Amino acid sequence: MSMNLAHMAERKAFEITLNSIVKKSRKGEDLSEVFGSLIDKMEKVLGDSWEASSYEMLRKIACEPDSKWAHYTERILKEVDPNIITTFALNAGYEGGFRGFKTSLEMSEKYDCNIPWIILMDPTTACNLHCTGCWAAEYGNKLNLTYEEMDKIVTEGKELGIHAYLFTGGEPLIRKDDIIKLCEKHRDVAFHAFTNGTLIDQKFCDDLLRVGNFFVSVSIEGFEESNDGRRGSGHYQKALAAMDLMHANHIPFGVSICYTSANYLTVTSDEFLDMLIEKGCIFAWYFHYMPVGAGAGTDLLLSPEQREYMYNKIREIRGLEGGKELFAIDFQNDGEFVTGCIAAGNKYCHINANGDVEPCVFIHYSGANIKEKSLLECLQQPLFMAYRKGQPFNDNLLKPCPMLENPEILQKMVKETGAVSTDLMQPESAEELCGKCVKYAEEWAPTADRLWNETHPVE
Numbered sequence: 001m002s003m004n005l006a007h008m009a010e011r012k013a014f015e016i017t018l019n020s021i022v023k024k025s026r027k028g029e030d031l032s033e034v035f036g037s038l039i040d041k042m043e044k045v046l047g048d049s050w051e052a053s054s055y056e057m058l059r060k061i062a063c064e065p066d067s068k069w070a071h072y073t074e075r076i077l078k079e080v081d082p083n084i085i086t087t088f089a090l091n092a093g094y095e096g097g098f099r100g101f102k103t104s105l106e107m108s109e110k111y112d113c114n115i116p117w118i119i120l121m122d123p124t125t126a127c128n129l130h131c132t133g134c135w136a137a138e139y140g141n142k143l144n145l146t147y148e149e150m151d152k153i154v155t156e157g158k159e160l161g162i163h164a165y166l167f168t169g170g171e172p173l174i175r176k177d178d179i180i181k182l183c184e185k186h187r188d189v190a191f192h193a194f195t196n197g198t199l200i201d202q203k204f205c206d207d208l209l210r211v212g213n214f215f216v217s218v219s220i221e222g223f224e225e226s227n228d229g230r231r232g233s234g235h236y237q238k239a240l241a242a243m244d245l246m247h248a249n250h251i252p253f254g255v256s257i258c259y260t261s262a263n264y265l266t267v268t269s270d271e272f273l274d275m276l277i278e279k280g281c282i283f284a285w286y287f288h289y290m291p292v293g294a295g296a297g298t299d300l301l302l303s304p305e306q307r308e309y310m311y312n313k314i315r316e317i318r319g320l321e322g323g324k325e326l327f328a329i330d331f332q333n334d335g336e337f338v339t340g341c342i343a344a345g346n347k348y349c350h351i352n353a354n355g356d357v358e359p360c361v362f363i364h365y366s367g368a369n370i371k372e373k374s375l376l377e378c379l380q381q382p383l384f385m386a387y388r389k390g391q392p393f394n395d396n397l398l399k400p401c402p403m404l405e406n407p408e409i410l411q412k413m414v415k416e417t418g419a420v421s422t423d424l425m426q427p428e429s430a431e432e433l434c435g436k437c438v439k440y441a442e443e444w445a446p447t448a449d450r451l452w453n454e455t456h457p458v459e
Contacts, residue, residue: 001398002166007099010056010094010099011090011094011095012224013041013089013130014038014041014090014093014094015077015086017037017038017041018086018089018090019082019086019198020040021035021038022077022079022082022086023322024072025077025078026077026078026238026268027455029433030065031066032062032063034061035058036063037060037107038061038448039055039058039059039062040459041145042055042058042098043055045417047206049060051366057320061320067320067321068320068321068323068325069320069321069323069325071212071325072282072326072327075282076252076282079208079247079250079280080250080252081212081249081251082248083209084212084239084251084252085211086211086212086214086252087211088190088212088252089215090164090187091163091164091187091189091190091213092164092190094162095163095164095188095189095190096117096118096162096164096189096190098110098311099161099163100117100161100162100163100164101161102161103160103161104117104160104161104162105161106118107161108162111379111380113228113308113345113376113379113380113384113385113388114345114349114379114384114387115160115161115162115343115345115379116162116345116346116347116348116349116379117162117164117347118162118165118166118347118348119153119157119162119165119166119348119349119350120165120166120167120348120349120350120351120361121133121145121153121163121165121166121167121168121350121351121352122145122167122168122169122170122172122176122350122351122352122353123131123144123145123150123167123169123170123175123178123179123353123418124143124144124145124146124169124170124171124172124353125142125143125169125170125352125353125424126144126170126171127169127170127174127196128171128174128198130333131385134196135364137388139191142353142362143352143354143424144408145181145351145353145355146177146354147178147181149355149370149371151185152181152184152370152375153165153351153370153375154182154186154189154361155186156374156375156376157375158186158189160375161299161435163189163190164189164190164192164324165182165189165190165191165192165195165321166191166192166193166194166228166426167179167192167279168354168361169386170193170196171195171196171198171199171352172193172195172202173195173200173216174199174302175191175198176199176204176207178455179193179317180190180207180211180214181393183214183295184211185214185308187213188346189213190213190214190370191213191214192214192215192216192217192257193214193216193217194216194217194285195216195218195219196218196219196231196235196238196239197219197238197241197242197243198238198239198242198352199240200216200218200242200245200246200405201245202245204248205245205249205251206249208246208249208251209218209249209251213247213250214234215253215254216246216253216254216342217253217254217255217283217285218239218242218243218253218254218256219231219239219255219256219257219258219296219394220236220239220255220256220257221257221263221267221348222266222267223236223266223272224236224237226262226263226266227239230258230263231452237390239266240279243276243279243280243281244279245279246280247279250281252282252405253280253281253282254281254282254283254285255276255284255285256284256285256287257282257284257285257286257291258287258288258300259286259287259288260289260300260301260302261289261299261301261302261303261306261312262300264302264306264309264310265309268309268310268313268317269284270286272325273317273324273326274324275417276323276326277324277407281326282326282327282338283326283328283329284326284328284329285326285329285331286293286310286328286329286330286331287331288302288307288310288316288330288332288404289302289333290300290362290403290404290434291360291429291433292364292433293420293423293426293429293433294423294425294426294427294428296436298301298436298439299449301440302448304446305442305445305446305447306335307444308447308451310333311330311398311451312330312332314328314330314333314334320418325446332400332401332404333398335396335397335398335400336398336452336455336456337391339391339392339397339399340391340392340393340397341387341392341393341400341401342364342390342403343346343359343387343389343393344359344360344383344384344388345359345379345384345387346388346391348360349379349384350363352422353424354362354369354422354424355369355370355371355372356368356369356370356422357369357370357379357384358379358422359380359383359384359387362403363403363410364421364422364423365383365414365420365421365422365430366381366383366419366420366422367382367383367412367417367418367419367420368381372430381412381417381419382417382418382419383413383417383419385417386413386416386417388400390402390413393406393409394406396427396448396449396452397452398448398451398452399441399444399445399448400445403433403434403437404435404437404440404441404451405440405441405444405445405448406441407435407437407438407441408431408434410433410434411430411431413436414430414447415430417448
C-alpha cells in the first residue's frame with residue numbers, strides 16, 4: 001500500500017507542475033522556472049537511466065525562451081486542449097517514459113528477456129485503402145483482435161511497466177469505439193494510432209477531448225499527386241480535412257510518412273513541412289520503405305545517396321537551431337540514438353490481428369501467439385531471445401536492422417528458432433524476404449561506415 005501511495009503522490013506532483021505550466025503559458029508568463037522544476041522531477045525519477053547530457057540539454061532549452069524549441073513548446077501549450085496536454089503527458093511521460101521505463105528495466109533483468117517500452121498492435125486487418133509499400137495491405141480484410149484480447153495485452157503489459165500502446169492495421173479507427181473503451185478503462189496509459197484519417201469526424205474528436213490519453217498520426221506521402229498515387233484518389237484532401245478538424249478542436253496530431261526513392265525530396269521539402277505545421281502538426285514519423293510481402297518490389301528502396309540525404313535532412317529539421325518547429329523521428333536512421341535495432345521487445349514489438357507476437361511491424365515471423373500464451377511468455381519466445389542475444393546486430397548503428405542492412409542475420413535467427421511466417425496473405429520465407437535486401441545492404445554499407453566514422457571517430 002505504501003508503494004501505491006508513493007506512486008500516487010509522485011504522479012500528483014507531476015500533475016501539479018504540468019497544470020502550472022499550462023496556466024502560466026495561457027497568461028504569457030515566464031515558464032523557465034516551472035520547466036526547471038519539471039526537469040528536476042524527471043531527473044529524480046529517472047536518475048542515471050538517462051545520460052546527464054540529456055538533462056543539461058533540457059535545462060538549456062528551458063532557459064532560452066526565444067529558442068526554436070521554446071517557441072515550439074509554447075505553440076503546443078497555447079493550441080492544444082489542456083486536458084490532453086496534462087493527461088497525455090502524465091501517461092506517456094511520467095507513467096511510460098519515467099516510472100514505466102524504470103519498471104520495464106527491472107522486469108527485463110528479473111525475467112532475463114526484453115521488455116518493450118511500446119507495444120504496437122493491429123486491432124483489425126480491415127482497411128478502406130490499399131497503399132503501395134504498406135505491410136497491412138498484404139493482410140486482407142480477415143481478422144480482428146477482440147476488445148478482450150486487447151485489454152489483456154494492456155493489462156498484462158502494465159504489470160511489466162508498459163504504459164504506451166500504438167495501433168496500426170488495417171485501418172485501426174475501424175475499431176475506434178473499442179479503442180476509446182480501452183482509453184476509458186486504462187486511464188494511466190497513453191494510446192496512439194496510425195490512421196489514414198478518413199474516419200475522423202466530430203464525434204471522434206469529442207471522444208479524444210474527453211479521454212485525453214489518445215491521439216493519432218495521419219498517414220500522408222507528399223502532396224496530392226504523389227500521395228494519391230500511393231493511397232488512392234481523394235485521400236489527400238480527406239487527410240487534410242481530418243487535420244483541419246483536429247486542429248479546430250485543439251487536438252494534437254502527428255503524421256506518418258513512408259519515404260521512398262520516389263518521394264523523399266517532396267516529404268522533406270520546406271513547402272511540405274510548412275504546410276503540415278500550418279495545419280497544426282507537431283511531429284512526424286518517417287519510415288524507410290521496406291520490401292515486405294510476396295511480390296513487393298525493390299524499386300522504391302533508396303540509393304545510398306538518397307538515404308544519406310535523409311540522414312542529414314531529418315537531423316536538420318529537428319536541430320536545436322534552424323530546421324523546422326516540428327519534431328521528426330526517422331525510424332531507420334535514428335538507430336544510433338536507441339542502441340540499434342529496437343525490435344523484439346528491446347524498445348517495442350508488434351502484435352498482428354491474428355495475435356501473433358512479432359519482433360517488428362516489418363518482420364512477419366513468430367513463435368508465439370497472445371491468444372495462447374501470456375504476454376510475458378510471448379516476449380520469452382525463442383525468436384525474441386535470439387534478437388536479445390544478437391542486439392545490436394552491427395557495431396555501426398546506422399546499419400541496425402537484421403533484415404535491411406544485415407539480411408543474413410534474420411535468416412539465421414528464423415531458421416535456428418523455428419519461427420514461422422505470420423504473413424496473413426501469403427507466407428514469405430526469410431530467405432525470400434532477405435534476398436531482396438542483399439544488394440541494398442552491400443551498397444549502403446560504405447556510406448554508412450563513412451558517416452559512422454565521421455561522427456564516432458576511434459580514439
